Amino acid sequence: MNIPAPYLLMLGDSSDPLSIKTARGIHYWRPEKCLAQLRLNENTASLSLPEMDVKTASENGAKTLVLGTANAGGVLAEHWIPLIVEAISLGMNIASGLHQKLTDVPAIAEAADKYGVTLFDIRHNNDKLDVGSGEKRAGKRLLTVGTDCSVGKMFTTLALEKVMLERGMDATFCATGQTGILIQGSGIAIDAVVADFISGATEALSPACNPERWQLVEGQGSLLNPAFSGVTMGLLHGAQPDALVLCHEVGRDHMRHLPHVEMPSLDDIMSLSLTMATLTNPNPRFVGIAVNTSKLDDAEALTYLNRLSEQYKLPATDPVRYGVASIVDHLESVFGG
């Protein structure tokens, strides 16, 4: 999968800023890929990109119309279909993170066939996958692991890539979730593959490479989240990480959507991750802790992070507030620049 840029970002018709979270992520991390935005009415939440309709965007070189909104139920709105078909008729590819497949909408599938464009249903993997082997591959890998879902694993991984590239290091973000895939233009939605292929898909996503390269694999779920631990486990074994970064959110009362499940301790996640990781990597090491401290004020956040840093002898930072340079410093000191 390789989604051609530049993108026209479809923002839809909701005024809720949260509805364009995915599109905002693409724009934040890959502004160079974002040509324009398309809003269906003037109250739609905005990214302040140039406004273009499908035709104008096509004339200005847009290669893919990205459905960058999270609809309730993941279903495509009927009234978007004519617009999507128009984009296809102008030669644009379509990328969608919806549960409903573009290829299952006859008008869209027929148009794509007729005009020879690609429909990227990124929640649905069409590549032939194999089961994992656990064999050690050339190259270096970093995986973000978390105390829970939605604690900043994607953000942290992308932030690490940015700093590493700025320092001239060879680093690639390996996307494992919908938003990450739209940002990177490639990847595999690991939670959507058939269960047998979790680690095999991760191996395919981060194959043997130049020994100096860091593949930065976006983590998913948590080993101690009973809903998603299987995905996390297969991802850990498939990624065979040399380096791990722990992600956490301060002040979360319980596991997301699971009020009966306590948040695990950082200790538990770290020791369990290392224990499990040794199955496919002889020497996995944590190189940093990335914390969402948005519930704390600045002084509290710094006190908290300093305490973590002393306790674990690792850089601890909030990637949004303080960046991840400290983690990359430590990574370089442990593994070489």
Next chain:
Amino acid sequence: MNIPAPYLLMLGDSSDPLSIKTARGIHYWRPEKCLAQLRLNENTASLSLPEMDVKTASENGAKTLVLGTANAGGVLAEHWIPLIVEAISLGMNIASGLHQKLTDVPAIAEAADKYGVTLFDIRHNNDKLDVGSGEKRAGKRLLTVGTDCSVGKMFTTLALEKVMLERGMDATFCATGQTGILIQGSGIAIDAVVADFISGATEALSPACNPERWQLVEGQGSLLNPAFSGVTMGLLHGAQPDALVLCHEVGRDHMRHLPHVEMPSLDDIMSLSLTMATLTNPNPRFVGIAVNTSKLDDAEALTYLNRLSEQYKLPATDPVRYGVASIVDHLESVFGG
């Protein structure tokens, strides 16, 4: 999914006894479901059931034609299609463990539609699944876990069910693999569900029940098999087992199909399983060890099992050679009869 019995077991055309392994499992564990066998030539491996063609079987009450062979590639042989269509036209359902879906073969799908029978593609789950919650459910659950794949988890689980039913206990086998599903007539192929739903599917498979009932959940893979650990992990968290039985094969040199991966120690699997199981069950306990000792002679096997039993203070047995009554004895002493 509930596959109507009695079955006509299709044994195909291979003389290799291994090719009818699935059919043999069904016949071994559920002889009462097996009306007859169908062989395409006289050299085909046999279960010594009455020979019937589709028409005779139908006249004798067969409800489902079971494709009980493991084809290379999991693809349906072209020359079987007319026979399957004939069975359908006589009102029989079809159950298949092949990768290729019956519903993807137009002649079969059309006939099923016309004659109102059901096509059971047991590798492909069509039920709507949810993500797991990890909430504690009523009833008692036992899960078999293993040092690797193919160490006798299904056999052990079915053997436990048999002994428990003979003792008048309330016990149900919960099938998680193709053969188990054909044996039981119901279940979910856990390795074939979308990764996000591993634990949720397991929860659906072993729902809240009578507090006295034991749901005996067929294990899959191994927490320390890098190809399948994700499935095993989700299954463990979804099954929330009260009791665990460890399955192992003596004398295996390395993990199945993975010559570069050492077999884990029994200690490692047991401690890891208990650590992980506590996430969804406050007090999981091993109640026995089931070992495939086929590489040992009788004296060696007994010495080996006695040693294990002393070391772990648990019954250790080879289910094929010595049965599993000792494990059920211990289960009853720990949890009550």
